[in-house]
Amino acid sequence: MAEKTVKEITSMDEDFTQWYTDICLKAELVDYSSVKGCMIIRPYGYAIWENIQKNMDAMFKATGHENVYMPMFIPESLLQKEKDHVEGFAPEVALVTKGGQEPLAEPLVVRPTSETLFCEHFSHIVQSWRDLPKLYNQWCSVVRWEKTTRPFLRSREFLWQEGHTVHATAEEAKEETIRMLNIYTDFCKNYLAMPVIQGQKTESDKFAGAEATYAIEALMHDGVALQAGTSHYFGDGFPKAFNIQYTDKNNKLQYCYETSWGVTTRLIGAFIMVHGDNNGLVIPPRIAPTQVVVIPVAMHKAGVLDKAGEIRDRLAAAGLRVKMDDSEQSPGWKFAEYEMKGVPVRLEIGPRDIENNVCVIARRDTGEKMTVSLDEITSFLPQLLDTIHDDMYKRAEERRDAMTYVAHNKEELKEITDSKQGFIKTMWCGDPECEDAVREEFGVRSRCIPFDQENLGDKCVCCGKPAKYMLYWGKQY
């Protein structure tokens, strides 16, 4: 219950799971509370989420999406309107059964996702082709009664965004589904410096109620895969269950087509496990709450604090997120602290530097140190942050590619899964029985049928019959 104090971060080679939890606590991203299965997102963690929100929200709005807010409660009968959907979610809902000291006539589900509420609303507001499309999104929290808890990866309540759109035609809805998957992919690349595989989920991994589910899959430092975002094409299933119809240009009544798509605070867990190292967090520069930390050295000496403050102000004026630490701790303590907290760049300034009109700049990602003229820092640092971003992406991609294996048959699958962890590419016949067999025998699950199909042969890795798809497999978070 009480805050777990982390003295030293466990080495990731020794115990990756413990390394991850240590970082989340020691970097003050989260805290536990007496609310079982839920977590507190502390200022440093929430500032990261705010940067994710701000940048992703701008991408949503640039593509015509609008934000709304739906109630957090769903009457049980409303959740039950779409058969597959309720089957998927009923086992893990939280139920409100009392309100204002009275038992409720009908229990309310705390939203696990809001398809049903959006559908009901769409059925009110969509009448004509002129009302279409509606491109809605909401930022909120949802609740799913999980049995285990891991910061950002799995908790009973988590923060996310859920997009819900309704269209006149199947084509338009399909386009939207892929458009949003591409936005997630771009976001992961351009803000989280995280490469992802785009693909379609197999039938057995589809979202409850969807015709097709698409996902982006990332590979963590330990070779375990993480689903970082999903985008669902619903066809007209929900519209038929909720009677969402419109009059087309020929005055004929038609059913609508829908999509939904979401990412969660999991994205934070994802980049921690992609970029972090044994010294702690390594935060991608474009979402880092602090991009540059200015540390005055020998700060009691005349002029040092003034100069450090002046540098901070110049960098802030240049649009950087910058912080100066003039606390009483030693420079060495501060170096270790901001390294652990993953601040992309440290700027040291002491009396001799001031004499020479320079400062020392250290990169968090590589540890590299440079001496830079104070006249150049406002142009040098924004470029350096871009370089760090690009280098982080490249290293993550190389690591992932080095941990991606190919198996043509069960023997090769066994050899890989016995000794290695990572993505495994195979051909697959498309039969869910083979999917199940591989999972049971080798402990890996299908990740997705990637958009980038490769021809690795013509036989299913499991049954040897003619292959239909190339598929990614892996262990998963």
Place this chain on the structure above:
Amino acid sequence: MAEKTVKEITSMDEDFTQWYTDICLKAELVDYSSVKGCMIIRPYGYAIWENIQKNMDAMFKATGHENVYMPMFIPESLLQKEKDHVEGFAPEVALVTKGGQEPLAEPLVVRPTSETLFCEHFSHIVQSWRDLPKLYNQWCSVVRWEKTTRPFLRSREFLWQEGHTVHATAEEAKEETIRMLNIYTDFCKNYLAMPVIQGQKTESDKFAGAEATYAIEALMHDGVALQAGTSHYFGDGFPKAFNIQYTDKNNKLQYCYETSWGVTTRLIGAFIMVHGDNNGLVIPPRIAPTQVVVIPVAMHKAGVLDKAGEIRDRLAAAGLRVKMDDSEQSPGWKFAEYEMKGVPVRLEIGPRDIENNVCVIARRDTGEKMTVSLDEITSFLPQLLDTIHDDMYKRAEERRDAMTYVAHNKEELKEITDSKQGFIKTMWCGDPECEDAVREEFGVRSRCIPFDQENLGDKCVCCGKPAKYMLYWGKQY
């Protein structure tokens, strides 16, 4: 349940309550759903809330506050730790009693407010004077099991922000309480063009668990008062209940002092009822989702749409929130539509205007029309929006002052409450019995003991005994 279609907005003189609801629905700010007591905030309403959030959040951050996220559930036993607090909230909570198809060992309260969660967290993270103050805020929704529903004013779930801060001394905590009340006051003035009275709530109107509650009170068009924001000083009551202690500079253990403060989506209801008129919404320019709507007239004529688009792009580049409506509706329909939706400025552009290098600009607040050179619009319109803001504030203040009455005794109270609606200023002895008597006899409640005390005599309006305070009274939303 289905969306109520509003053909004509009811006149506010005829039925103010209906006028308000008509506006909320017809301007597409909200919709109802099958979730009783809750509302859907539609894109136009949510965009207003986003503008409120963005600007207020910047004011919080400029004064050193950080955002966090606490769980939405509170174990019943945690809520019960502070006696007054639980007494105030227990009657109106929603209870989760089942999760993952199992009954819960301990029911969870859906947060009605989060003092208890913040307190528990503070007790984990505050050890030394170096850890203080902690200035936290969260944007979230809360649930209170209300019996009646009115859009933005009263609903079972509503959006808000709740600030929670912990300090080393009572003085610092008291300063914080007033600082935040001042921020709310400035926000109402500078963003909502809404004058408010600042003051302290009487003992009987204090927040459950607070030592002192301060509020800002606004007066609606119909003379009914609305509490627009509150700021609470807790003293060390919660810290003692939750054992939040720190070691001071002399190495002595001390209890902390706390505050909390909040505003809600009520602010939207408030400005609607302060500025709206019989044609619909009048949105204050600085939070309007669209500040200027460009309407091409005779848009099938050559060059009109191009020119209108060029104007829109120039205004957007100048930093204005601008929209062009080139839909197939008639200009007259569009004029009425954006008037009803409260867009501060309409810009009309037709073939003859283009010939003369001018456009017609109409103010929503006054209806005034002006002809302005196209060369000047990017400097003229930002100034005009400021003028509109200032004029809206001035008119609201004048109206409020004209609806503020003074009563020296029960006879005068009777005369005023029989024939008028508005604020009533009186002297008061400070006895809660007099407060109750006035409420029962005249149907008005104490609003606040204003910071700006006036001397209206030396006798209590109710009992005639020596007066301690000047007090505002009124009917309330």
